Amino acid sequence: MRKLDVLVVGGGPAGLVAGWEAALRAPGAAVAVLERDRAVGAPVRCAEGVGAAGIREFLDPEGAPWVSRRITKVIIVAPDDTEVVVGGKDVGYILDRTRFEPVLAELATRAGAEVLLGTEAAGLRRGTEGWEVTVRSPRGEATWLARVVIGADGVESMVGRWAGLETRVAARDMESAAQYVVANVDCDPDAIYIEFSQQWAPGGYAWVFPKGDGIANVGLGITALHADGRTARQYLDDWLAHRYPDGVVTGFTVGGLITALTVKRTVTDGVLLAGDAAHMINPLSGAGIVNGMKAGRLAGRHAARALREGDTSAANLQAYHDEWMGLLGRDHVWYYKMKDAINGLSDESLDKLARTVNAIPEEKRTLGRIFAHALVRNPSLLPAAARFFAPARREESVDAAD
Ligand SMILES: Cc1cc2nc3c(=O)[nH]c(=O)nc-3n(C[C@H](O)[C@H](O)[C@H](O)COP(=O)(O)OP(=O)(O)OC[C@H]3O[C@@H](n4cnc5c(N)ncnc54)[C@H](O)[C@@H]3O)c2cc1C
Numbered sequence: 001m002r003k004l005d006v007l008v009v010g011g012g013p014a015g016l017v018a019g020w021e022a023a024l025r026a027p028g029a030a031v032a033v034l035e036r037d038r039a040v041g042a043p044v045r046c047a048e049g050v051g052a053a054g055i056r057e058f059l060d061p062e063g064a065p066w067v068s069r070r071i072t073k074v075i076i077v078a079p080d081d082t083e084v085v086v087g088g089k090d091v092g093y094i095l096d097r098t099r100f101e102p103v104l105a106e107l108a109t110r111a112g113a114e115v116l117l118g119t120e121a122a123g124l125r126r127g128t129e130g131w132e133v134t135v136r137s138p139r140g141e142a143t144w145l146a147r148v149v150i151g152a153d154g155v156e157s158m159v160g161r162w163a164g165l166e167t168r169v170a171a172r173d174m175e176s177a178a179q180y181v182v183a184n185v186d187c188d189p190d191a192i193y194i195e196f197s198q199q200w201a202p203g204g205y206a207w208v209f210p211k212g213d214g215i216a217n218v219g220l221g222i223t224a225l226h227a228d229g230r231t232a233r234q235y236l237d238d239w240l241a242h243r244y245p246d247g248v249v250t251g252f253t254v255g256g257l258i259t260a261l262t263v264k265r266t267v268t269d270g271v272l273l274a275g276d277a278a279h280m281i282n283p284l285s286g287a288g289i290v291n292g293m294k295a296g297r298l299a300g301r302h303a304a305r306a307l308r309e310g311d312t313s314a315a316n317l318q319a320y321h322d323e324w325m326g327l328l329g330r331d332h333v334w335y336y337k338m339k340d341a342i343n344g345l346s347d348e349s350l351d352k353l354a355r356t357v358n359a360i361p362e363e364k365r366t367l368g369r370i371f372a373h374a375l376v377r378n379p380s381l382l383p384a385a386a387r388f389f390a391p392a393r394r395e396e397s398v399d400a401a402d
Contacts, residue, residue, distance in 0.1 A: 004030045006303050007133055007146035008113075009121040009159050011035025014275025014292030014299075015102035015152030016115070017058070022150070023111035026189055026307055031113040033105075034135065036120035040245065041101030045255035046289070047179060047217045048095040049192055049210045054290030055093060058297075059103070066099040068211040072275055073191035078354035079199055079347035088367050091192075094209050094217070095289070103345035124149065124162035130312075131163075148303045148312050149271045152296060155256045157277035163268050169279070172225050173260035175204045175286070178232035179219025181211070181251030185244050189213055198347050200239045202226035204257075204286075208243075218244065221257050221286060226343065259283040261336055262329040267317040276298040280324070284342075291328060298323055338355025 006022045008015045011033050019033035037043075048068065048231035052061070061067050070093055074086040105115045116137070123134035130147045151159025160167035180294045185208065187193060193208040200206050203223025210216045220239060222232050232254065240247055266278045274280070282291060305383030306312045345353070357370050 001132075002144040004032055004144060004146045005307055005375070006148045006150065006300075007121075007131070007144065007152040008152055009103065009133075010032040010151070010153035010157075010275075010277065011037075011040045011101070011115060011117070011291050012152060012154055012275065012292060014277070014280075014296040015150065016040065016101060016108050017293045017296030018150045018152055018173060018274055018300040018303070019113035019115065019296075020104065020108035020111050021297045022110060022303050023113040023300075025304030027112065029304070029307060030111075033108060033113055033115045034119045034121055035115065035117050038118045039098075039102075040105045041098045042255065044097045045179075045253045046097055047207055047219055048097055048211070048289075049092055049207075049209050049287070050095060050289050051092045051201045051287070053089045054294070055095075056346070057290075058293055061093050066096050066103055067098045069094040069189065071190060071192055071210075072375065073188065075188070075191045075193045076354070077193055077195040078351045079195070079197040080351045080354075082354040082358065084354050084357050084365070084370065085191075085362055086370065088366075092191075094211055096211075121153070121166045124159060126269070147270060147307060150296075150299050150303060151271060151273045151277045151293070152275050152299070153277050154342050155258055157273070159271065160263070160273050160277060163271040165263065165265055165268055165271070165273065167263050167273070167277070167279070169258050169260055172223060173258060173279075173283070175221035175223050175257040175259055176232040176254070177204070177219060177221040177257050177286075178236040178254050179217055179252070180236065180240065180246040180247075180249045181215065182218045182238065182240070182244060183250055184246055184248045185210070185214055185216045185218065187216060189218045195239075196342050196345075196350055198226070200242070201235060202228075203343055206236075206239050215250075218247070222364075249373065257281065257286045257288075259286060259334055259336075259339060262324065266321045267323065270297045270312045270317075272303060272317055272320055278324075279370065280328070280332075282328075282335055283332055283348045284339045294327060295324055297319055298327070 008019045023031045024298050071091045076084040119137040120138045125132045131149045133144045189210045195206040201220040203226030204221030206220035208216050260279045266273045274295040280291045280295050281288035
């Protein structure tokens with residue numbers, strides 16, 4: 001039986017950073033990352049947008065080959081096509097995830113972790129010496145023993161369930177997303193476009209994230225409870241025909257987005273969950289790449305600490321959960337309420353909101369101020385907003401939108 005100190009399930013941003021960090025913090029430990037696909041970073045099921053400050057915590061994006069585009073503006077589009085430009089020189093980047101995740105895998109490998117492709121975890125059982133993990137690969141099936149398992153297995157996570165953690169999602173918090181890569185798109189290549197509209201993307205929003213001149217990720221997410229029985233792809237076809245009738249579709253993907261709060265328990269004995277597997281995505285923006293990386297870093301760090309201390313119990317790993325909640329988990333309560341507030345606005349209210357916000361001079365317009373205006377239309381949220389806007393750093397975190 002192969003024995004590991006840390007076994008990470010899932011080679012997305014959360015898992016690769018978890019493996020990287022665990023190997024860095026526990027030199028000499030046996031750390032492996034399992035990825036069931038035959039490559040990390042592909043297939044891409046993502047619009048690939050990240051906030052500038054968040055990504056810089058890990059890597060320098062300036063001129064990096066894994067960046068498709070630098071973004072300096074967010075343009076929020078109202079249902080009547082009124083555009084609200086939110087400036088800022090340093091908004092973020094559109095990644096090329098087919099190149100980005102390989103860089104993370106290389107960093108994890110250099111730090112001493114093993115990244116195994118085409119290899120999946122197929123089950124988990126608590127044994128006397130740790131977790132017995134059923135591992136399937138082209139070489140066959142085997143049982144491996146792990147002192148700590150990090151579940152970074154994404155939106156369809158099984159690790160949490162296998163370990164007895166509650167990871168079910170309410171239908172209201174599950175978005176179905178569809179996205180095309182579209183050529184011949186007439187948009188500002190330095191801006192991302194976001195459209196909240198009950199008509200085009202009920203219970204979610206539509207986006208245009210440019211990848212190059214005239215090429216963009218064009219997609220939307222919907223919540224089935226708000227939709228009329230049509231699929232996300234059918235909504236997307238309608239929106240594309242409205243917005244870019246001459247667009248040429250060159251790629252297509254679908255995926256799920258969990259816009260819930262962080263699961264109540266992200267740890268149990270010898271197990272930590274990170275990234276989408278623990279519902280750590282921003283419930284308003286749906287941004288989960290940097291969130292997953294931040295969670296992966298914390299998970300790797302706490303796994304290494306627990307091994308050093310010789311105590312991988314749930315009680316000792318709880319510090320990971322607490323640190324995540326202090327970092328972003330508690331802020332997500334506010335974003336979640338904002339999501340509800342926006343979903344409660346009719347298209348007419350959204351049009352009016354856009355016009356009110358456009359009265360604010362462009363240089364003073366921030367995403368935080370726009371949401372503050374939305375709150376005025378939904379006064380029941382004001383106590384939550386008052387708490388959120390009190391410390392100055394909250395405004396910054398709204399601007400970063402990670
Ligand atoms: C359409 C769409 C657009 C999005 N756009 C954005 C965006 O613009 N910006 C942003 O920040 N976020 C975006 N997201 C969300 C973002 O993609 C995720 O939040 C992010 O990828 C989460 O990272 P992760 O590492 O937790 O999970 P994932 O990236 O999903 O990685 C999990 C990995 O685990 C592997 N895996 C699963 N089970 C097993 C197993 N049993 N054994 C081995 N491997 C396994 C999977 O193959 C996968 O590679 C979008 C999502 C969708 C669906």
